Amino acid sequence: MRHLTVLVIACVGVVACLSPRAARAQPATPIPPVTDADRAAAFPDVESYATQDSAVHSFVLVDQLEWHGSDAHEGPSWDSTGWIGGDLHRLWFRTAGDADGGHLDEAEAHLLYGRAFARWWDVVVGVRQDVRPGPAQSWLAVGVQGLVPYWFEIEATAYFGTGGRTAARLEAEYELLLTNRLVLQPLAEFNLFGKTDLARGIGAGLSTIHGELRLRYEIRREFAPYVGIGWRNTFGDTSSLARAAGDSSGGRRLLAGLRLWF
Template sequence: MKAHLLLFASLVAGWLPSFGANAQEHTRHPMPMPMPHSQHQPEPAKKTASPEPAAPEEATPDHSAMDHAAMGHPMPEPAPEKAIDHAAMGHSMPPAADQPITPIPMVTDADRAAALPPPNDHPVHDNSIQSFVLLNRLEAFDADAGTGLEWQGQAWFGTDINKLWLRSEGERVDGETAAADLELLYGRSVSRWWDVVAGIRHDFKPGPSQDFVALGVMGLAPYKFEVDATAYIGSSGRTSARLEAEYETLLTNRLVLQPLLELNLHGQDDERRRIGSGLSRAEAGVRLRYEVTRQFAPYVGLVREWTFGRTADFRREDDEAVNDTRIVVGARIWF
C-alpha cells in the first residue's frame, strides 16, 4: 500500500508542471467572447512587437570648423569649374540686354561712299530757278459808295535766296479805278522765314501818278502771322508806310478762316491825292474760304474800313463815307 502511494505521488508531481504551463498559456491569450449578430465590432488590431531602442549615434566631427592648418594638414585647393560649352551642346544662349539681336556690321568705306550722292549729280535746290504767282484777294464787293472789284496779288521768280518780286493791289468802284499801284522789288532771304525787299513802287491812282522807293521786310512772324511791312519815300519828301498782317486758321482740311489787318500811314498831307498825314486808313476783315483744290479756293468775307484825321476830312468834303462796311465774295488762286 505504501508503495502504491509513492508511485501515485510521483505521477502527480510530473503532471503538475505541464498543467501549470498550459494554464499560463490560456491566461495570456484568452478566448474571444462571441458577439451578438446585431453588433459588429471591428476586429482588434494585432499587436506588433515594439522595436528595440536604437543605439545612440556617435557624434560626427565638423571638419569645416577644424583648423587643418594648425593641425599640420594642408587644405586641398578647390578644382576650377569647367566652362560649359553651350554651343557644342546645341544650346543657344540669349544675347545680353545691351547687345542687339542681330549683330551690326562694321561700317566700311564702300558704305560711306554709297551714302553720299554722286558729285554734281544733284544740284543744290537754292540754285534752281522757281516761280510762284498768288492772287490772295480777287473779290467783288458791295459798299456805300457802290459796287466794285478789289485785287491784291504777288509773284516772285528766282531762287530760295534771291528773288524778283512783283506786288500789286487796288480797287475799282462803279467802273472807275479808285486806287492802283505796282511794285517791282528785289528780295533776299536773311533767315529761314524772313526776306528783305527793296525796289520801286508806282502809284496810278488816286490823283496823279507818283513813284516811290520801297524798302521793307516780309515773312512769317512767331505764331505763324504772315507779315508785310514796307516803307516808301517819294518826291518832294513824301513818305508813307504800309503794314499788313494775316493769319490762317484751319477749321478743317479744306475750310480756312483768314483774318487780315492793314494799316496805311503818311508823313504829310497830300491834297491832290486826298490823303492826310499820320494814320490815314485802316482795314480789318475776315474771309472764310473753301479749298476746292489747293490752287483754287472761293471765299466770302466781311470787311470794315476806317479813315482818320485829315483823310477823313477830305472824304467829308467830297461827300464820301468816312467809314465803310462791305460784304465780299471772291476767290484765292495760286499757281
C-alpha cells in the first residue's frame, strides 16, 4: 500500500509539470527586461593597462678600450657604439680611434638614424666626421647592419664626401663561446676609397684590411678584460704612399684592454 501511494504522488507531479498551466506559470516577482542602463552598469568603461611597445631604451657598448703595442708604435685606442630609441626607430652613434706616441693618430665619429626593416637588420643614414689623419673630413653615411646566419655581425656602409669623394667599409665580427665565460672574438674590416687623397695618405681602391682576434673573460657580462693580437695591411696606392712617407705598409700589434656595456 505504501509503494502504491508513492507511485500515485509521483504520477501526479509529472502530470502537473507537463500541463500547459504549469508551463505558463510566472514567478512571484517578474524579472524586468534588460535595459541599456543595466548593460552599462554590468560592463563599465575601465582604464586599460599601459603597454611597453613605445618605450624608449638605450644601450652603450665600449667594445674596445685598450692599449696596443708593437715594435714601432704603442698607445691607447677605443671603439664604441650605442643607441637610444625603440624597437623600430633608433639614434645610433659610433666612435673609434687610436693614439701613437702621445699623439692622436686616427679618430672618427658617426651619428646615424636607424630604422629596422627586418627581424635582425637595420638601415642607417647619417653623418661621419673624420678628425685624423690629415685635415677634418665630413661624409654622408648610408648602410645596413645586422646578423647573418650563424650569428655573424655585419656592418656595411657607403660614404659620400665633399669633392666627389666616396668610400665604403665592410666589417664582420663573430663571438665564439669557448666556455660560459671565455669568449673568442675575431673581427675583420675592409676599407675602400673612390679617389686618392694625398693629404690623408689614402689611395684609390682597396685601401686597408684590419684583422683582430681577442680572447676575453667575462667577470660579469657587462665587464670583461681581454688580450689579443691585431693585423693591419695596406694595398695598392695606399701602400705606396705609406712607404713613400717612411711608414710600414702593414704590421702586427698586441692588444690588452676592457670590454664594457651598459
